[in-house]
Amino acid sequence: MRTLLGRHPIGLVFIAPYVVFLAAIFAYPLGIAVYMSFYDWFFAAPGAKVDRPFVGFDNYVAVFQDPAVLRSFLNIAIFLVINVPLTVGLSLVLATALNAAIPFRTFFRVSFYVPYVTASVAVVGVWLFLFNSDGLVNNVLGGLAPEPSWLVNSGLTMPLIAVYVTWKQLGFFILLYLAALQNVPKELYESAAVDGASRIRSFWTVTVPGVRPATTLVVLLATITGANLFTEPYLLTGGGGPDGASASPVLVMYQKGIEQGHAGVGAAIGMVLVIVVLVISLINRYLLERD
Amino acid sequence: MKRTLIALVTGAALALSACGIDDGGGGGGGQDASAAAAKHGPITIWYSNNTDELAWGKAAVAQWNAQHPDEKVTGQEIPAGKSSEEVIGAAITAGNAPCLVLNTAPAAVPQFQKQGGLVPLDDFPDGKSYVEGRTGQQAQQYKSPDGKYYQLPWKSNPVVIFYNKKAFKKAGIDADNPPLATFDQFLDTSRKVVQKGGAKYAILPAPTSEFFQSWFDFYPLYAAETGGKQLVENGKSTFTGPEGTAVLNFWNTMYREKLAGQEKYNGDAFADGKAAMAIVGPWAIPVYKGKVEWGSVPVPTSKGMPANAIHTFSDAKNIAIYSACQNRGTAWEFAKFVTSPEQDGKLLEQTGQMPMRQNLQTTYPDYFAKNPAYAMFADLNARTVEVPNVPNSITIWQTFRDAYSSSVIFGKSAPDAALRDAAGKIDKLATGS
Amino acid sequence: MRHPVRLIALIVGALAFLFPFYYMLIGSLQAEPDTTPKGALPTGNLTLGNYADIDSRVDLGTALLNSGIFTGGVLLCTVVFGVLAGYALARLHFRGRTLVFNLMLLVQVVPFQLLTIPLYVLIVRTYGLGDTYLGMILPYAINSAAVFIFRQYFMQLPKELFEAAAIDGASELTILWRVALPLVRPALLTAVLLTFIGPWNEFLWPFLITKRADMQPLAVALANYMTNVAARAANPYGALLAGACVLAAPVVVLFIAFQKRFTATDIGSSVKG
Numbered sequence A: 001m002r003t004l005l006g007r008h009p010i011g012l013v014f015i016a017p018y019v020v021f022l023a024a025i026f027a028y029p030l031g032i033a034v035y036m037s038f039y040d041w042f043f044a045a046p047g048a049k050v051d052r053p054f055v056g057f058d059n060y061v062a063v064f065q066d067p068a069v070l071r072s073f074l075n076i077a078i079f080l081v082i083n084v085p086l087t088v089g090l091s092l093v094l095a096t097a098l099n100a101a102i103p104f105r106t107f108f109r110v111s112f113y114v115p116y117v118t119a120s121v122a123v124v125g126v127w128l129f130l131f132n133s134d135g136l137v138n139n140v141l142g143g144l145a146p147e148p149s150w151l152v153n154s155g156l157t158m159p160l161i162a163v164y165v166t167w168k169q170l171g172f173f174i175l176l177y178l179a180a181l182q183n184v185p186k187e188l189y190e191s192a193a194v195d196g197a198s199r200i201r202s203f204w205t206v207t208v209p210g211v212r213p214a215t216t217l218v219v220l221l222a223t224i225t226g227a228n229l230f231t232e233p234y235l236l237t238g239g240g241g242p243d244g245a246s247a248s249p250v251l252v253m254y255q256k257g258i259e260q261g262h263a264g265v266g267a268a269i270g271m272v273l274v275i276v277v278l279v280i281s282l283i284n285r286y287l288l289e290r291d
Numbered sequence B: 001m002k003r004t005l006i007a008l009v010t011g012a013a014l015a016l017s018a019c020g021i022d023d024g025g026g027g028g029g030g031q032d033a034s035a036a037a038a039k040h041g042p043i044t045i046w047y048s049n050n051t052d053e054l055a056w057g058k059a060a061v062a063q064w065n066a067q068h069p070d071e072k073v074t075g076q077e078i079p080a081g082k083s084s085e086e087v088i089g090a091a092i093t094a095g096n097a098p099c100l101v102l103n104t105a106p107a108a109v110p111q112f113q114k115q116g117g118l119v120p121l122d123d124f125p126d127g128k129s130y131v132e133g134r135t136g137q138q139a140q141q142y143k144s145p146d147g148k149y150y151q152l153p154w155k156s157n158p159v160v161i162f163y164n165k166k167a168f169k170k171a172g173i174d175a176d177n178p179p180l181a182t183f184d185q186f187l188d189t190s191r192k193v194v195q196k197g198g199a200k201y202a203i204l205p206a207p208t209s210e211f212f213q214s215w216f217d218f219y220p221l222y223a224a225e226t227g228g229k230q231l232v233e234n235g236k237s238t239f240t241g242p243e244g245t246a247v248l249n250f251w252n253t254m255y256r257e258k259l260a261g262q263e264k265y266n267g268d269a270f271a272d273g274k275a276a277m278a279i280v281g282p283w284a285i286p287v288y289k290g291k292v293e294w295g296s297v298p299v300p301t302s303k304g305m306p307a308n309a310i311h312t313f314s315d316a317k318n319i320a321i322y323s324a325c326q327n328r329g330t331a332w333e334f335a336k337f338v339t340s341p342e343q344d345g346k347l348l349e350q351t352g353q354m355p356m357r358q359n360l361q362t363t364y365p366d367y368f369a370k371n372p373a374y375a376m377f378a379d380l381n382a383r384t385v386e387v388p389n390v391p392n393s394i395t396i397w398q399t400f401r402d403a404y405s406s407s408v409i410f411g412k413s414a415p416d417a418a419l420r421d422a423a424g425k426i427d428k429l430a431t432g433s
Numbered sequence C: 001m002r003h004p005v006r007l008i009a010l011i012v013g014a015l016a017f018l019f020p021f022y023y024m025l026i027g028s029l030q031a032e033p034d035t036t037p038k039g040a041l042p043t044g045n046l047t048l049g050n051y052a053d054i055d056s057r058v059d060l061g062t063a064l065l066n067s068g069i070f071t072g073g074v075l076l077c078t079v080v081f082g083v084l085a086g087y088a089l090a091r092l093h094f095r096g097r098t099l100v101f102n103l104m105l106l107v108q109v110v111p112f113q114l115l116t117i118p119l120y121v122l123i124v125r126t127y128g129l130g131d132t133y134l135g136m137i138l139p140y141a142i143n144s145a146a147v148f149i150f151r152q153y154f155m156q157l158p159k160e161l162f163e164a165a166a167i168d169g170a171s172e173l174t175i176l177w178r179v180a181l182p183l184v185r186p187a188l189l190t191a192v193l194l195t196f197i198g199p200w201n202e203f204l205w206p207f208l209i210t211k212r213a214d215m216q217p218l219a220v221a222l223a224n225y226m227t228n229v230a231a232r233a234a235n236p237y238g239a240l241l242a243g244a245c246v247l248a249a250p251v252v253v254l255f256i257a258f259q260k261r262f263t264a265t266d267i268g269s270s271v272k273g
Helices: A010-036 A058-065 A067-099 A105-117 A120-131 A136-144 A157-181 A186-194 A199-210 A212-227 A231-235 A249-259 A263-289 B002-022 B033-037 B051-067 B083-094 B106-114 B127-142 B165-170 B183-195 B211-216 B218-225 B242-256 B284-288 B328-338 B341-351 B365-370 B372-383 B393-409 B415-430 C004-029 C049-057 C060-091 C097-109 C112-126 C133-140 C144-156 C159-167 C172-183 C185-201 C204-209 C218-229 C236-262 C267-272
Strands: B043-048 B073-078 B100-104 B152-156 B160-164 B201-203 B275-280 B294-297 B317-321
Touching: A010 A263, A010 C060, A010 C097, A010 C112, A010 C172, A058 A067, A058 A263, A067 A105, A067 A157, A067 A199, A067 A212, A067 A249, A067 A263, A067 C004, A105 A157, A105 C004, A105 C185, A105 C236, A120 A136, A120 A157, A120 A231, A120 C004, A120 C236, A157 A199, A157 A212, A157 A231, A157 C004, A157 C144, A157 C185, A186 A199, A199 A212, A212 A263, A212 C097, A212 C144, A231 A249, A249 A263, A249 B083, A249 B393, A249 C112, A263 C097, A263 C112, B033 B328, B043 B051, B043 B328, B051 B073, B051 B328, B051 B341, B073 B083, B083 B100, B083 B106, B083 C112, B083 C204, B100 B106, B100 B328, B106 B317, B106 B393, B127 B152, B160 B165, B160 B372, B165 B183, B165 B294, B183 B201, B183 B242, B183 B275, B211 B218, B211 B393, B218 B242, B218 B393, B242 B393, B242 B415, B317 B328, B341 B365, B365 B372, B393 B415, C004 C049, C004 C236, C049 C218, C049 C236, C060 C097, C060 C133, C060 C144, C060 C172, C060 C185, C060 C218, C097 C144, C112 C133, C112 C204, C133 C185, C133 C204, C144 C185, C159 C172, C172 C185, C185 C218, C185 C236, C204 C218, C218 C236
Parallel strands: B043 B073, B043 B100, B201 B275
Antiparallel strands: B100 B317, B152 B317, B160 B275, B160 B294
């Protein structure tokens, strides 16, 4: 019995509702997505007689030959390289600062949290105001303003979106670290202080290792949400402009799969993305959780 | 063990999906089409949540319900914007689409039709004759490749150029009769208005990459230049000829000389005085009332044309009957009811949109006498050009837009070459492959 | 305070984070849109008209109630079942644990846009849940990111705690309830705040599920309002920002109310005690 079910069979009971939920809600749509990606698929009315032939790996071949798709994967790589380290670094430092006994703690916590809760439509409007060519930022920069301006400069849009998403999500990741910091034993800081460690040193030797599971979490969640980037190129740069420089794989998938009705190709893009992100996530997890 | 488990789960899911998505049921079949077409009873319809249109729609439904207690119509609102196509597409797939959607976008019709989501109006004994009788020659553009009508042409918003009289005066341009008829005149006027500080940009069509944006920069001018050609005709793209090149070069010059902006404006550029001109439909009249002192001209052409020969983009919304509908007889009766001379008149009165009906001005002389600003749109209503009703319609527009954006707007390559390349892809798409 | 530098850095950071919110607030109060830098200052041109307009067109009470049902249902499921799942994944050894963990990752990795239509077909056709609150809640019912968060925080707890309790003969449920949960309270709160925001701001899904205005949550009502006033309001942009402020306000208030609970449960002493 033990060997069959594991050391804690009760775990199966605990996990059961979640597994049932996954099976009832995700197995079917996900199965369809996999299935679609091997067919010349489109969504049809129930009972309609339609021709949707099996095409093997054709959709995948098409995906890898489509410059727009390849470009979107490159874009997302640029995005992740900027966004993930920035998110991890800033949120840990800010969470540490916010965890200390500082004045106006509530005020600070709320201010960092606010962008996270605000609907994208509104926040995007504000960023447009800041970063368009006559915007506040260019006014402040004067002669140093980039030409062409931020959102129409193919070299700058993706980094700008990466910074934007960091800013928008940071409040949430700060919360994750704040929660983790509550569980780092105070004694460790005290003994570090007794050993004469500076604050920066105790940050490195106590805080960073103390919140390691949270770091795994932050890295994985930041990678996953980043890889699923959609709203920003959809709203901020009007459909992945300029000239595809800010298109993300999910945006391209949405355009092809939903807008244009080529669900098979859209599903293939989705599957490639899922596999890539899953591989990155598992590597991340391996690197961060090994002892 | 683990691997077999994964394989089992995936296998089961696949099998489930495969049978789940193909299980029949629902009435979309062929043989019972005429029976379904005769069925009457309560129906649900969707209309746009645009304020004026909603008021009109609610009143029309109420009037119908008062006259037809056994065939009650329930109206539900859907957003006027782009997400409405997604919502309709999902409802078709799930088999719970309403009977009618007022505001079906013509560009989405080929896709809905391919999905098996639409009922051909030819199923109704008087379907074809009603459509052609009401709309006349213009109706041909709405015919699907199989020769049937899957949409009832309803209302158009023909686009024209609005200009800001104050900005023009400031730049020393005759604000009552501005030279905007030919491309050269338009460019000169644009240069003047920008150089003399009339506005930052002469005109600012959205320079973004959404598939539909070309309907509001390239397409109206192309329609005018070609005397009414669609982007694709007889399964071949038409825009690589001299007319297409002229229009592409015109816009390319506008962008190159920064008379048009490459960046999306956050707000209404015309209302805020950032752009001295705008490409708009009749909806613009109430929007700019009291905000901008405007004048209007038809879209320009390379050599100039008299206003009564100009074609333009229709920006139409149509009525379609969806295959999930059981009581199609009622749906068709209601469709005819809301496009009757009486309801068309009310729609015109309340929203200023142009019912796609022949002889609009002579049918509603009082309205156009009272509202002369709308007369130009009514005149254009007879010469509107629709998006082509071909397979892969939206992919075609996205392909066009991508090439246009990179070459014409951002100048990364020569417009000619980029659009020739796109034409090759579009020809293939239009055949349905 | 010995660290003025840190405080200054925090203030600068906070301003960078607050400014857009502030700007949104100002923009929502403007009678005429003013996108010049001067417009960011509260100098005249202010009105409550945009808010009055929302109040007159949107049934805020019903919309709030619907939002409450929608997010409340999601929160309840996530907290109850998510904690159980997270605890099992972190602390218990049973067959298939790795598989479930990988599935949990997989679910988060799959973009929602890929699943939307099949999921809609499943819920509306197979389960017959169109026009119901349950149909609205189901896809979000157990937030996988929250399960992941719970797992990570349970993992962070020292092993000795559990060993001691197990020696006392406590059941796993008791250990979870009496020992583990009180210690991860901040994580619980984080997960709640995370889970909350998804359904709260979600527009497309609830709208797909129901077209009945009396069942639509606030985000849908406001999105509908925004699209339909965009063309006609005196200041469409202000109307949009006002809508966003209305949507954000309850969340910010809740956050202010709850954030005090973030203070530490002192784990050091509980290990010793």
